Amino acid sequence: MTNDLEKTPVAVLGLGAMGHALAAAFLKAGHPTTVWNRSAGKGDELVAQGAVRAATAGEAVRAAELVVVCVVDYDAAQAVLESAADELPGRVLVNLTSDTPERSRTTAAWANERGIDYLDGSIMVPVPMIGQPEALVFYSGPRAAYDKYETALKALGGKPAHLGEDQGRAAVYDLALLDYFYGSISGLVHAFALAGADGVRAVDLAPYLDTITSFMPSLAAGAARDVDAGSYPGDAANLGMMGTAVGHILEWGEHRGLDVSMMRSIKEVYDKAVARGHAADGWVSTIEVVRGG
Template sequence: MTNDLEKTPVTVLGLGAMGQALATAFLEAGHPTTVWNRSPGKGDELVARGAVRATGAGEAVRAAELVVVCVLDHDAVEAVLDSVADELPGRVLVNLTSDTPERARKTGAWAQERGIDYLDGSIMVPVDLIGQPPALIFYSGPRAAYDKREAALKALGGKPAHLGEDQGLAAVYDLALLDYFYGSISGLLHAYALAGADGVRAADLAPYLDTITAIMPSGVAEAAQHVDAGSHPGEAANLGMMASGVGHILEWAEHRGLDVSTLRSIKAVYDKAVALGHAADSWTRTIDVVRGDAGTARGDRVGQSL
């Protein structure tokens, strides 16, 4: 087999929008690229750019040393991989179909039983950023397998990150980051709705949101330190004060007839933390309630056990 410096032959299984972007990135980086899709009619543009279209999944796998799967869901992954299981040993298999950590580990166990080098991955950027320097892609699984094909995988983006041997880790990071993302964009739209209820256009509010956005990077890092340490000093902004602030938002949003289901949930978490005696702590203390720790910080327990 050739090595990465000689442009590793690659196969992409699945030609949805993301699969096509992955194949395009490999082609642009000079990798011989074979493509296959379960349903016909896709890949003409890739073939025109130099890709080889396989007539079957087995033929596609045999053509490459690095096999990348990007299909609709876990069921589709299972169907495709079961059909080519005998062809995969000796190659590095990378699954970039987003799913849960449990399913990633299940696929990892399936691969291990068959002697297949398997990496699970999660793509953290939209289609148009694939192959670009900002493209963050998580990988988890055998480090040796990742190291073997790292140079080829870097064709997909400038920020690859191998997270560890546990094949569920890429999905853990994926879901955690998306949890943050969806919560953030939901809050943004609620803010626009709240301002709009009093006649303020979203475009007029948007420039001032930069103030909030600008403090988030340092806030994220500081919150991580508090969470990991199980220590939540509240001198700068205590939980009692912030619970009151959430209450004001909730009151006005209800008055304006907005959906307040998310705000009520946030207020309930803050109120429970205050009721547990944490009003003087930082807002990060609410993680105890989220975890169901009944007022005892997980970080404290971890620290005591070390």
């Protein structure tokens, strides 16, 4: 095994769009890279750049110290790993396939039973950003395994973050951030539809969205402190007042014939929080309803 972390031999199992980008990033950083894909016909460009194409997943694993798998889902990942299980002990396995924390922990248990050092990870950027300094990739699992190959993993993204020993933690962060993302873009689409129903073009509304997006980082930081403290000050804007505003949006959306199911759900949560006595508290108090307690 080489001690030169900058030139760690790596294997990439799975050459979909993301897997291809991961392999290309390793090659660009100078790592000897072996690639494998279940179906033939992928990887020619990588081979032209210096990658070695393996005939089997096991063959790819044997050529590497660091093994990265990135396929469509955990069922596919498990099938790949089972086929190479005998070759994996003594190497560090990094699974960058997206799924739930439960699936991550199940795969981790499978790896632990076989003496395989296992890191679970989540890629938080789109394919074109792989290998860029600003690219964020989460990892969770044995700290020693992460530390040993951190330099090599930085080839995939300049902002790797190790989140702890629990192999499900990366998936927790992944789903939580995607929850925020999908909720946000759904709100954006609804805003465009609401304005458009009164003849306002999306491109005319868009420049003013910065009024809100610019203060979201500080808003999120403050909300996080309130959530962890279990305290929801409503001096600046209380839930009762904000619930009224949500009601206006809901009323006008219904009047314009929009699908208001998302906004109706928000109003229901606000109403439940008010009914629990949070009318004078801040909007963060709605977490007490969302938690389902």
